[in-house]
Amino acid sequence: MLTFYGDTSRYCDGLPRRSFLKVGALSFGATSLTLADVYRAEAASPQVASLAKHKAVINIFLGGGPPHQDMFDLKMDAPAEIRGEFKPIQTNVPGIEICEVFPKMARMMDKFAIVRSVVGASGGHDAYQCTTGWRNESLAALGGRPSIGSVLAKLHGPVDPSVPPFVGLAEKTSHAPWSDPGKTGFLGSTFGAFKPNGPDIANMKMNGTNAVHMGDRKQLLAGFDNLKRELDANGALVGMDSHTERAMNVLTSSRLIEALDVSKEDPKIRDRYGDGKPYQFQYDGAPTVNEHLLVARRLVQAGARCVTLSYGRWDSHGKNFDLVRDHGSKLDQCLSALVWDLERLDMLDDVTVVAWGEFGRTPRINKEAGRDHWPQVSCAVLAGGGIKTGQVVGSTNRLGEFAKDRPVTFGDMFATLYHSLGLTPETTVPDPTGRPQHVCEGERIRELV
Numbered sequence: 422m423l424t425f426y427g428d429t430s431r432y433c434d435g436l437p438r439r440s441f442l443k444v445g446a447l448s449f450g451a452t453s454l455t456l457a458d459v460y461r462a463e464a465a466s467p468q469v470a471s472l473a474k475h476k477a478v479i480n481i482f483l484g485g486g487p488p489h490q491d492m493f494d495l496k497m498d499a500p501a502e503i504r505g506e507f508k509p510i511q512t513n514v515p516g517i518e519i520c521e522v523f524p525k526m527a528r529m530m531d532k533f534a535i536v537r538s539v540v541g542a543s544g545g546h547d548a549y550q551c552t553t554g555w556r557n558e559s560l561a562a563l564g565g566r567p568s569i570g571s572v573l574a575k576l577h578g579p580v581d582p583s584v585p586p587f588v589g590l591a592e593k594t595s596h597a598p599w600s601d602p603g604k605t606g607f608l609g610s611t612f613g614a615f616k617p618n619g620p621d622i623a624n625m626k627m628n629g630t631n632a633v634h635m636g637d638r639k640q641l642l643a644g645f646d647n648l649k650r651e652l653d654a655n656g657a658l659v660g661m662d663s664h665t666e667r668a669m670n671v672l673t674s675s676r677l678i679e680a681l682d683v684s685k686e687d688p689k690i691r692d693r694y695g696d697g698k699p700y701q702f703q704y705d706g707a708p709t710v711n712e713h714l715l716v717a718r719r720l721v722q723a724g725a726r727c728v729t730l731s732y733g734r735w736d737s738h739g740k741n742f743d744l745v746r747d748h749g750s751k752l753d754q755c756l757s758a759l760v761w762d763l764e765r766l767d768m769l770d771d772v773t774v775v776a777w778g779e780f781g782r783t784p785r786i787n788k789e790a791g792r793d794h795w796p797q798v799s800c801a802v803l804a805g806g807g808i809k810t811g812q813v814v815g816s817t818n819r820l821g822e823f824a825k826d827r828p829v830t831f832g833d834m835f836a837t838l839y840h841s842l843g844l845t846p847e848t849t850v851p852d853p854t855g856r857p858q859h860v861c862e863g864e865r866i867r868e869l870v
Contacts, residue, residue, distance in 0.1 A: 475580045476771050476842045477721040478569060480729045482548045483778035484599035484706050485736030488792050489800040490784065490821040491745045493519050494537045499820050503784045506742045514811045522749035525757035531811040532760050534803045534869055538815025538824035541831055542780040542796035547598030551777055552729060554835030554861045560607060563852050568603025569838060570727035571612040572860050575850055581724035584677050588720050589614035590713045591731035595705035602729045607852045617681050680723035683712050691715065694758040697751045702744045706734020709748055711755035718762055721772055735778055739789035760804045773806025773841040784820045798824050801834060806841030808869040832863025840865050
């Protein structure tokens with residue numbers, strides 16, 4: 422919690438009340454953990470990198486289970502009750518077809534890779550396997566496996582001292598597991614995600630500033646700048662240890678706040694991403710916030726190593742085709758914009774983008790024009806990170822029921838993501854007993870690396 426007090430009376434140490442700064446418990450983990458505690462613990466392990474170009478991942482979770490056969494694995498030879506309503510369209514890569522609701526991605530398919538044979542889903546309605554590569558029960562007695570963002574925060578630390586290495590952008594969802602940015606597991610709360618849409622910034626209070634003003638990011642940034650100048654002027658920073666000072670730097674960093682402020686972006690770039698409105702089919706899931714992908718790029722540009730977000734609510738037990746027309750066309754706009762934008766900024770080779778859900782959906786269409794849960798197989802889309810794009814990996818059978826060839830596990834996906842980040846499946850982090858634990862259990866997807 423960051424609190425500004427408005428009156429000019431002083432504490433006994435001479436610090437004006439209006440300059441009082443409280444760095445309280447943020448969602449870097451447990452509610453009792455302060456940001457300063459985070460950096461004290463962090464100082465013992467990772468080495469802060471230089472501000473040169475860095476490897477990063479943007480993990481887009483399509484919570485609810487997107488229908489693979491209505492997106493990137495259409496089954497035109499299947500019976501009507503399985504085939505569905507959509508038609509395939511050609512892409513700019515000969516031989517690759519995708520659903521008609523993704524025309525922008527189709528025109529730049531050479532920048533994407535599709536994995537049509539993701540297997541091993543536990544069937545749980547959560548992001549755990551899409552953020553860790555492991556099942557929930559793995560090392561549960563020790564706290565569970567850490568997410569890729571927590572691993573990067575542990576092993577590499579921040580690129581910029583004022584920008585958290587791991588950021589979770591997901592809006593709060595009624596079904597809470599769909600807005601999980603990635604758990605810290607046995608690494609502990611020190612290496613949790615910074616959540617700018619949650620208590621990390623929502624808990625900032627300015628006396629005399631109402632909610633409308635808090636929504637004005639320019640005024641909020643000005644408040645940060647004024648606070649820091651006052652603290653510098655009265656010498657309050659001198660008495661802080663380095664970790665508390667660094668904590669305050671994060672909270673008063675124009676670099677972090679500006680990265681979150683899409684109003685700083687060229688309007689033409691923002692228009693290219695779109696805003697994803699109106700939000701439809703949301704129910705207990707995430708809205709289709711297209712601008713989150715733009716914020717993710719801005720955060721990585723500012724120094725974040727891992728940005729996770731939850732996009733849409735894909736649990737299409739009813740009105741599946743209406744949902745895919747809505748969510749799919751919006752995803753087509755922002756995901757194609759993100760990859761184009763990263764390439765424009767010469768970041769694409771260093772930033773890996775992945776979009777996927779926790780499982781696929783049933784081949785057979787139900788009586789509500791929906792598809793139900795299908796853990797047997799699903800699909801994923803990747804871009805950037807130096808992977809070999811313009812190809813499809815794996816296939817399913819004629820009805821889209823099972824992986825026909827080249828099954829790819831969640832562990833394989835994470836071995837590939839870690840490879841793009843400069844790590845290997847053999848990389849380890851110590852658990853609470855001191856025993857080294859591998860960051861993933863799969864093998865790199867040889868077609869992509």
